Amino acid sequence: MDKYGIHLRLVNEDDADFIIQLRTDPRLGQFIHATDKDVEKQKEWIRQYKLREKAGEEYYFIYYYKDEPVGVNRIYNIKENYATGGSWVCKPGLPIEVPILILIILREIIFEVLNLHYDKYDIRKKNFKVLRINNLFDPLETHETELDYYFELAKEPFEKKKEYILNLLNVNADGSRTIC
């Protein structure tokens, strides 16, 4: 799949190195679940994931910009009318548009491909930058724990906010005008 000048595909075992590199970076990985640096363990995790993917239970995406892998994210906890979009990690030094477009693509898959009604997800309370970006989408905060805020984003507000964000980034909604 290609959109906004970004290519994505489902993760496979060959991506283990890149995923470890991203998720074990102390700056990038501080607000996500810990990942073992052992490549074989990561490959085994991916093998188990591929079974869940085949069963339609989970989808793990890797994104490319200018033919280089730049980030990953995942759709899991797929239920009748909602799923969780998460595990969003991107390489440092990317063009400004890339990380947010990767997040938008993930939600387009939840709402337009899987035809679900909600993205239900949580964000660490100390992850200020991601919370600020998250506020852009105007989600509903459903509850909180000591560590996390829990949100619910419906398709309609997402579509409205997506239009605003793409406009802010000077990117066309149909992907025809992409990032430089």
Add this chain to the structure above:
Amino acid sequence: MQMVAEQFVKDFVSVFDNADLSDFTADTRFKEHEEWSSLVALSVIIMIDERYHVRIKADDIRNSQTINDLYNRVIQELSNNDATAINECKVISAEKPEVVTKKI
């Protein structure tokens, strides 16, 4: 206008998680800050839209080296619409993001 420029620096620094305002001036080359990232850059674009009602482009960030470069870009954009707008725009306090948007 100087006071407004100082406020702009303060607003700019507010989008960083771990930055000391005293380390920044209008001449600070912001991309050299260790916390600078594409997410911070996007936060700057959002901050400028929300507080100054100016929609700068990602290219404006790419083409700016110092906070003053960006400030001048905002002034230029405001001047295109209203020469006095920057003195009238509503500048809210530069704190951490308001997390709770709506509750069930």
